[in-house]
Amino acid sequence: MKRTGLLALSLVLMIILLCSCSSSAGVTSGSKEDGVFYIDTEGRHTEMPKSLPYSLKYNGKEITLDAVDVYEVRSSDYTHTLYVVSTINAANLSDEEFHWLVAEDLETSAYITCEANEYDFRGAYLLGKLQDADSKQITVVYISSPSDHCRYSFADSEVSFSVKCTQEETFEKESKEGKAYKLHNINELTYRFTAPSDIPDAETIPDPLYSTIVKWLNKK
Secondary structure (H helix, E strand, O other): OOHHHHHHHHHHHHHHHHHHOOEEOOEEEEEOOOOOEEEEEOOEEEEEOOOOOEEEEEOOEEEEEEEEEEEEEEOOOOOEEEEEEEEEEOOOOOHHHHHHHHHHHEEEEEEEEEOOOOEEEEEOEEEEEEEEOOOOEEEEEEEOOOOOOEOOOOOOOEEEEEEEEEEEEEEEEEOOOOOEEEEEEEEEEEEEEEOOOOOOEHHHOOOOHHHHHHHHHHHO
């Protein structure tokens, strides 16, 4: 069995196990009224929507993952690069809240699975991030590894994109020595989707974002 097949089987088995046990070893899982699957562990709440936009709680307010789009470049040496472009809307936040979200509390990640290019849930490379303090919109761009020379298109690849927000609210833990300490709660959103068979060319990314991406690439 291919590695991607093993990964998919492992994920299915994990979800079946979690769904069959509503609460086990500190893990609680299930489906919300809208059908979105969730997992709760100590201090962490994760939701896995099947479509976007989708909102995530942040200190009593909401931020929204509006979109995750993919683009591809086929270079003159016939290698392929996948671009993962996400848009996060934080318009509900005050200026101060937006500052701390961007400065400390927001983390994102992207993973790519592409059997043709031997990507087995491989972490994507963070190319750059833009934030607009006026609109409170955050754009995050990932690409497949810049050190790889991928021969094949990333069409029909599996992409997983996560947004993680550290909350002001804390919970208490105890060290091996019996000393109490506090950790911040975390809310997380993970969106998984399949790239289209005909991925748009990266040159179709709207300006001014496309021009900014070109500048980021020139600095690499």
